[in-house]
Amino acid sequence: MTITTTRTQAPVVVDDDKCIADKGCTVCVDVCPLDVLAIDLVKNKAFMKFDECWYCMPCEKDCPTGAVHVNIPYLVR
Numbered sequence: 001m002t003i004t005t006t007r008t009q010a011p012v013v014v015d016d017d018k019c020i021a022d023k024g025c026t027v028c029v030d031v032c033p034l035d036v037l038a039i040d041l042v043k044n045k046a047f048m049k050f051d052e053c054w055y056c057m058p059c060e061k062d063c064p065t066g067a068v069h070v071n072i073p074y075l076v077r
């Protein structure tokens with residue numbers, strides 16, 4: 001899988017201000033069947049590590065603070 005180079009242009013974007021990974025949350029990382037999300041150990045926030053996505057949505061739906069946004073491409077809507 002390709003490592004995500006520009007996090008703001010990845011299919012899944014995490015709002016650092018809302019993410020509570022620094023308080024121990026790993027929900028989005030745990031629910032992703034592709035294992036493409038990870039916790040940035042420097043910032044202690046979740047991010048899309050690998051630029052690949054099934055657009056299955058549990059990361060966005062299960063995030064307790066609404067920090068995850070999945071940008072669904074027009075063609076798979």
Ligand code: SF4
Pocket residue numbers: 014018019020021025026027028029045046062063064065066067068
């Ligand atoms: S589920 Fe939400 S709050 Fe928890 S680590 Fe992921 S983005 Fe952060």
Ligand code: SF4
Pocket residue numbers: 012031032033034035036037052053054055056057058059060070
């Ligand atoms: S939409 Fe699915 S595949 Fe994509 S990051 Fe979220 S849980 Fe993982």
